[in-house]
Amino acid sequence: MTSVHCWQKSSYSGGADGNSCVEVAAVGGSVLLRESEAPGTELLTTPTQLAAVVRRARRVKPATAR
Structure with a gap:
């Protein structure tokens, strides 16, 4: 069961329908x-x-795919 808190998504998440x-x-x-x-x-x-x-997270560079 999900909670009733006021959840917020980032505007970078793919919009209101973004699930990732x-x-x-x-x-x-x-x-x-x-x-x-x-x-x-x-x-x-x-x-x-x-x-x-x-x-x-801002300081660490992501690993490159091999």
Whole structure:
């Protein structure tokens, strides 16, 4: 069963019908994350922890396909 939080998608996720993105919801002082294709699975984190992940992701270059 999915939660009743106010989930938000990025504008880069393919629009309102895009199902291949991560959604976020603010809950008190925490942040919930979920995958659009698996909305029943949610990850709870803090804004500080999420910001650290985003900073790291911006610094790391993706591996090239071989």
